[in-house]
Amino acid sequence: MSASADRAxxxxxxxxxxxxxxxxxxxVKALTDISFDIKEGEIRAIIGPNGAxxxxxxxxxxxxxxxxxxxxWFNGKKRGPMKPYQVARQGIARTFQNIALFKGMxxxxxxxxxxxxxxxxxLFWQAIWKGPAEKEELEHRERVEHIIDFLGIQAIRKTPVxxxxxxxxxxxxxxxxxxxxxxxxxxxxxxxxxxxxxxxxMCRFVLDxxxxxxxxxxxxxxxxxxVMDLSDxxxxxxYGQKLADGTPDEVRSNQAVIDxxxxxxxx
Amino acid sequence: xxxxxxxLIEVILNGLMAGIMYALVALxxxxxxxxxxxxxxxxxxxxxxxxxxxVGFQTGxxxxxxxxxxxxxxxxxxxxxxxxxxxxxxLTMGVMILFAWLxxxxxxxxxxxxxxxxxxxxxxxxxxxxxxFGDLMWGxxxxxxxxxxxxxxxxWWEDVTKTWAAEGAEYYGMYIDVLDVWAAxxxxxxxxxxxxxxxxxxxxxxxxxxxxxxxxxxxxxxxLRSIWVVVWSIAGFVALVAGIMWxxxxxxxxxxxxxxxxxxxxxxxxxxxxxxxxxxGGLIIGVGEKLFEYTIGGMIGxxxxxxxxxxxxxxxxxxxxxxxxxxxIIERV
Numbered sequence: 157m158s159a160s161a162d163r164a165x166x167x168x169x170x171x172x173x174x175x176x177x178x179x180x181x182x183x184v185k186a187l188t189d190i191s192f193d194i195k196e197g198e199i200r201a202i203i204g205p206n207g208a209x210x211x212x213x214x215x216x217x218x219x220x221x222x223x224x225x226x227x228x229w230f231n232g233k234k235r236g237p238m239k240p241y242q243v244a245r246q247g248i249a250r251t252f253q254n255i256a257l258f259k260g261m262x263x264x265x266x267x268x269x270x271x272x273x274x275x276x277x278x279l280f281w282q283a284i285w286k287g288p289a290e291k292e293e294l295e296h297r298e299r300v301e302h303i304i305d306f307l308g309i310q311a312i313r314k315t316p317v318x319x320x321x322x323x324x325x326x327x328x329x330x331x332x333x334x335x336x337x338x339x340x341x342x343x344x345x346x347x348x349x350x351x352x353x354x355x356x357x358m359c360r361f362v363l364d365x366x367x368x369x370x371x372x373x374x375x376x377x378x379x380x381x382x383v384m385d386l387s388d389x390x391x392x393x394x395y396g397q398k399l400a401d402g403t404p405d406e407v408r409s410n411q412a413v414i415d416x417x418x419x420x421x422x423x
Numbered sequence: 424x425x426x427x428x429x430x431l432i433e434v435i436l437n438g439l440m441a442g443i444m445y446a447l448v449a450l451x452x453x454x455x456x457x458x459x460x461x462x463x464x465x466x467x468x469x470x471x472x473x474x475x476x477x478v479g480f481q482t483g484x485x486x487x488x489x490x491x492x493x494x495x496x497x498x499x500x501x502x503x504x505x506x507x508x509x510x511x512x513x514l515t516m517g518v519m520i521l522f523a524w525l526x527x528x529x530x531x532x533x534x535x536x537x538x539x540x541x542x543x544x545x546x547x548x549x550x551x552x553x554x555x556f557g558d559l560m561w562g563x564x565x566x567x568x569x570x571x572x573x574x575x576x577x578x579w580w581e582d583v584t585k586t587w588a589a590e591g592a593e594y595y596g597m598y599i600d601v602l603d604v605w606a607a608x609x610x611x612x613x614x615x616x617x618x619x620x621x622x623x624x625x626x627x628x629x630x631x632x633x634x635x636x637x638x639x640x641x642x643x644x645x646x647l648r649s650i651w652v653v654v655w656s657i658a659g660f661v662a663l664v665a666g667i668m669w670x671x672x673x674x675x676x677x678x679x680x681x682x683x684x685x686x687x688x689x690x691x692x693x694x695x696x697x698x699x700x701x702x703x704g705g706l707i708i709g710v711g712e713k714l715f716e717y718t719i720g721g722m723i724g725x726x727x728x729x730x731x732x733x734x735x736x737x738x739x740x741x742x743x744x745x746x747x748x749x750x751x752i753i754e755r756v
Contacts, residue, residue: 258640269628283620
């Protein structure tokens with residue numbers, strides 16, 4: 157079986173679908189009638205020039221923005237207007253373009269907050285600490301240690317993340333999203349501002365996560381080489397409109413996309 | 424040791440005790456400020472309200488007795504002999520949790536993402552509302568709080584220290600209020616408990632997460648609103664402890680809410696975001712004002728305790744605006 161056929165076999169049904177999303181801030185339209193879907197098990201890239209509305213799209217999915225029109229369907233159900241924490245509890249984790257970590261807390265604690273959605277003991281047991289709360293804490297601690305191993309960040313377990321270099325912070329943020337054991341992982345420019353080596357590491361993590369845990373991933377990225385290598389399908393946005401949607405090869409040869417990226421002479 | 428030196432030690436000791444009492448109030452401020460960036464002006468009134476409610480339950484007062492009597496022409500005041508102190512404390516805690524929930528539901532929820540000054544104004548409103556509500560519910564008379572804590576000077580300590588003085592010196596031992604010692608012990612336990620809770624439990628971690636970054640907290644599935652209820656409940660609990668201590672010391676009366684103002688210089692010294700800072704700030708203020716009164720107070724007419732803390736805070740602001748333990752304010756260019 158060829159590599160691509162192997163890949164195709166892993167990809168399942170539609171997991172998330174956005175339909176005719178329109179989002180505007182005052183008079184400025186950030187997104188206009190955007191529709192696309194994300195299938196179970198795939199790596200889906202969202203690309204486009206600066207200001208295309210990529211991050212806005214991610215914010216709509218994760219509940220930070222509420223679109224004026226359109227619907228979000230997740231796991232075959234239409235989603236009502238949701239708060240970000242409710243989205244997180246549904247199994248959608250994300251990272252941010254400009255890193256949103258708890259800077260004063262250690263790497264370990266940051267990853268433990270990622271387990272928040274999975275922890276069940278009530279305040280009473282937590283206050284007593286012994287019993288269920290302790291057992292649960294240890295269980296989750298073990299899962300977190302696995303992720304620390306996976307990302308190779310043992311050395312910075314106890315370091316407050318505010319003190320870590322940028323590339324490491326990005327990695328910790330990915331770790332926190334992984335700790336949530338989400339079904340869908342949204343990565344907003346996971347490789348922005350990284351050097352080549354860090355980018356390669358990050359690519360490997362993204363592929364491994366997808367491969368080993370079967371996590372569906374949607375990512376925004378500017379590095380075209382990375383996008384074309386990693387993703388199964390790509391959706392291209394420009395000025396809040398959808399330009400193209402398809403496999404990397406299809407997108408690469410799409411005239412509208414080439415024009416948007418390279419500019420067209422208006423003669 | 425000379426009596427003068429022993430007197431000095433006594434002043435410092437009493438200063439430390441007073442400082443812990445200030446720290447108790449300051450602690451409540453820090454908790455809420457850290458988690459939500461709100462300077463809760465009502466913290467002092469919360470302590471007063473908690474103390475009023477506790478005494479009310481304990482002595483079996485009928486809540487809103489005046490109101491009921493005025494409307495229905497009845498003459499109710501007590502429903503019985505009151506209840507067990509422990510039960511009363513639990514019930515009061517329940518009231519404080521209910522209060523936290525109401526504050527979130529009717530005040531904070533509508534002010535999300537507003538300027539800090541607006542939230543501050545809201546807590547001033549809250550303070551006045553609670554003050555009036557407390558009066559209406561339990562009456563405005565000064566009440567005596569007795570939860571069974573021992574009080575009065577310690578004879579044991581007096582006897583022990585008497586022997587420290589040099590042979591033949593005229594010295595009668597140090598005075599220390601047993602209640603203050605209890606307050607100190609309870610305050611220390613409270614801080615240890617709060618620290619352990621915030622370090623090692625899920626909710627504690629969520630509290631720290633919210634204090635650190637709201638957006639990130641939302642992303643990992645923390646509901647800000649329920650965390651705020653938890654924070655205000657804990658602040659209510661701290662207020663209850665402070666209310667019990669201050670109430671036992673000087674009676675449950677309106678002036679209790681004014682000790683909140685003393686917490687301000689404590690916070691300026693310790694930093695608004697640091698729990699250890701609140702304790703150390705409290706101790707510095709406590710010792711500082713007692714020492715100042717003892718050494719210099721006499722020369723300038725006394726009663727310096729009323730203003731010394733504020734002047735010290737003002738002085739501090741010039742050199743360390745973020746406080747001793749507060750987060751450094753660094754402007755990036």
